[in-house]
Amino acid sequence: MGRRATSVIEARAAAATSAVSLTGVTKVYGRGSEAVHALRGVDADIRRGSFTAVMGPSGSGKSTFLHCAAGLDRPTDGRVELAGTDIATLSETKLTKLRRTRVGFVFQAFNLVGSLTAEQNVTLPLRLAGERPDKKWVREVLGRVGLADRAKHRPAQLSGGQQQRVAIARALVTRPDVLFADEPTGALDTRTGREVLALLRQVVDGYGHTVVMVTHDPVAASYADRVVFLADGRLVDTLDAPTAEAVADRMIHMEG
Ligand SMILES: Nc1ncnc2c1ncn2[C@@H]1O[C@H](COP(=O)(O)OP(=O)(O)OP(=O)(O)O)[C@@H](O)[C@H]1O
Numbered sequence: 001m002g003r004r005a006t007s008v009i010e011a012r013a014a015a016a017t018s019a020v021s022l023t024g025v026t027k028v029y030g031r032g033s034e035a036v037h038a039l040r041g042v043d044a045d046i047r048r049g050s051f052t053a054v055m056g057p058s059g060s061g062k063s064t065f066l067h068c069a070a071g072l073d074r075p076t077d078g079r080v081e082l083a084g085t086d087i088a089t090l091s092e093t094k095l096t097k098l099r100r101t102r103v104g105f106v107f108q109a110f111n112l113v114g115s116l117t118a119e120q121n122v123t124l125p126l127r128l129a130g131e132r133p134d135k136k137w138v139r140e141v142l143g144r145v146g147l148a149d150r151a152k153h154r155p156a157q158l159s160g161g162q163q164q165r166v167a168i169a170r171a172l173v174t175r176p177d178v179l180f181a182d183e184p185t186g187a188l189d190t191r192t193g194r195e196v197l198a199l200l201r202q203v204v205d206g207y208g209h210t211v212v213m214v215t216h217d218p219v220a221a222s223y224a225d226r227v228v229f230l231a232d233g234r235l236v237d238t239l240d241a242p243t244a245e246a247v248a249d250r251m252i253h254m255e256g
Helices: 003-017 061-070 091-100 118-128 135-146 160-170 188-207 244-256
Strands: 019-029 036-047 050-054 077-082 103-106 176-183 210-216 224-229 234-240
Touching: 019 061, 036 061, 036 234, 050 061, 050 188, 050 244, 061 077, 061 176, 061 210, 091 103, 091 118, 103 160, 118 135, 118 160, 135 160, 135 188, 160 176, 160 188, 176 188, 188 210, 224 244, 234 244
Parallel strands: 050 210, 050 224, 103 176, 176 210
Antiparallel strands: 019 036, 019 077, 224 234
């Protein structure tokens, strides 16, 4: 078989197993002397059913990486394939639809709607996509995050950890290809944060979801299957089966 045929087969095989892939992704904010190169030619392949942590010093491009990978932001150059689709080819309308249905997002500050119950918050993405929520599935998702008995509570009646669980259920309700989390434990105390990390681990191991999480915390990163390290907009290192010690060690060397 020719080299070209082999590489086409390899590319197809990678597409079948990858939830999102970035090739040569560059992101420049501003122009001329004001230009900031947030990402400089990043290649990354996120396998389906895996948990990836993104780490790096402040300003290294972690949030930009997440936003480009999730289709929240378009790269200046390079290619992002999400759920087998090259997002550069999508119109704004199609990209919005892809974000609503194929991508879940969890933020540090939960971002729940205060006037809605936990259940209503969870069904919001479905209603925004014009779908009628399937009650059984919504109950199932609330159960997966351990909130079956809190469905009728409003965010103010829930602890921080419970609110983040609602946000995770809301992110999972559309059965997304990837759940992206930006510092999901940043607003939680250590113990509650660990519970949320264990839940993210559980949605990967128990239900086959794909999670990509930005974090500053080596212990949080140790819940992942793989850590990717960014420095000055470049992907400079990866670490599989990370321990908190190994992650902390690499971070010290990067920052030093
Ligand atoms: N909208 C924007 N306009 C201009 N510059 C931006 C914008 N967003 C990010 N940047 C710049 O791009 C670079 C990377 O930012 P990014 O937020 O991705 O880094 P980060 O690693 O997530 O940082 P932190 O850990 O501090 O949150 C930084 O220099 C930042 O100032």
